[in-house]
Amino acid sequence: QSALTQPPSASGSPGQSVIISCTGTSGDVGGYNYVSWYQQNPGKAPKLIIFEVDKRPSGVPDRFSGSKSGNTASLTVSGLRAEDEADYYCSSYAGNSNLVFGGGTKLTVL
Amino acid sequence: QLQLQESGPRLVKSSETLSLTCTVSDGSVSSSRSYWGWIRQPPGKGLEWIASIYYSGDTYYSPSLKSRVTISLAASNNQISLRLSSVTAADTAVYYCARQPRGFAMIRGIINYFNIWGQGTLVTVSS
Numbered sequence A: 001q002s003a004l005t006q007p008p009s010a011s012g013s014p015g016q017s018v019i020i021s022c023t024g025t026s027g028d029v030g031g032y033n034y035v036s037w038y039q040q041n042p043g044k045a046p047k048l049i050i051f052e053v054d055k056r057p058s059g060v061p062d063r064f065s066g067s068k069s070g071n072t073a074s075l076t077v078s079g080l081r082a083e084d085e086a087d088y089y090c091s092s093y094a095g096n097s098n099l100v101f102g103g104g105t106k107l108t109v110l
Numbered sequence B: 001q002l003q004l005q006e007s008g009p010r011l012v013k014s015s016e017t018l019s020l021t022c023t024v025s026d027g028s029v030s031s032s033r034s035y036w037g038w039i040r041q042p043p044g045k046g047l048e049w050i051a052s053i054y055y056s057g058d059t060y061y062s063p064s065l066k067s068r069v070t071i072s073l074a075a076s077n078n079q080i081s082l083r084l085s086s087v088t089a090a091d092t093a094v095y096y097c098a099r100q101p102r103g104f105a106m107i108r109g110i111i112n113y114f115n116i117w118g119q120g121t122l123v124t125v126s127s
Helices: none
Strands: A009-012 A018-023 A035-040 A047-050 A064-069 A072-077 A086-093 A099-101 A105-109 B003-007 B011-013 B018-025 B034-041 B048-054 B059-061 B069-074 B079-084 B093-101 B121-126
Touching: A009 A018, A018 A086, A018 A105, A035 A064, A035 A072, A047 A064, A072 A086, A099 B048, B003 B093, B018 B034, B018 B093, B018 B121, B034 B069, B034 B079, B048 B069, B048 B079, B048 B093, B059 B069, B079 B093
Parallel strands: A009 A105, B011 B121
Antiparallel strands: A018 A072, A035 A047, A035 A086, A064 A072, A086 A099, A086 A105, B003 B018, B018 B079, B034 B048, B034 B093, B048 B059, B069 B079, B093 B121
């Protein structure tokens, strides 16, 4: 059982926006601005797409954005494209030099 | 472009020790700008952080694995090593090594994000 809760699946049509949630507690997501998001394609290593809640690494399209409210962080994928179909994982600092991940969300582009 | 490559036995017997190595290319494990970590992913499941290390020797471990894990650096070989003792079937997973940038968070022991990952290696624990 993962420390952070993500919906198992999400979907949207090309061009639409999808929001993936990541729910924790005041001891992790709610207590620190150190939430990251990773995109993982089948058989591949995860790729960092958002760090420190809402920052994008160089080269990541601005269609990907992150936010946080209380104990829940969110990843928004705008203008969905077929290549966005992948698994998405959130992670958060959880205090005492500990890092926790969510269980992952499979995003399907219809 | 920094690259990481994991290596080690693909099959480990139950109760034995799993040992993996991550070789860094086009970069140095002794860089003051990088931390290094291990993350694993059981087949069909989510990611789990295992441990992180800085060249100075600072180490950080997942509380759930701390009693069985050792992370270390071999600067002469530009490698990061992982040892996990007393393995069981639950330790079967793809093991990734990854880089963490040194910044405000990491220097304070705040385990932050991984921006460069190796391709991962599947380790199966057999009975």
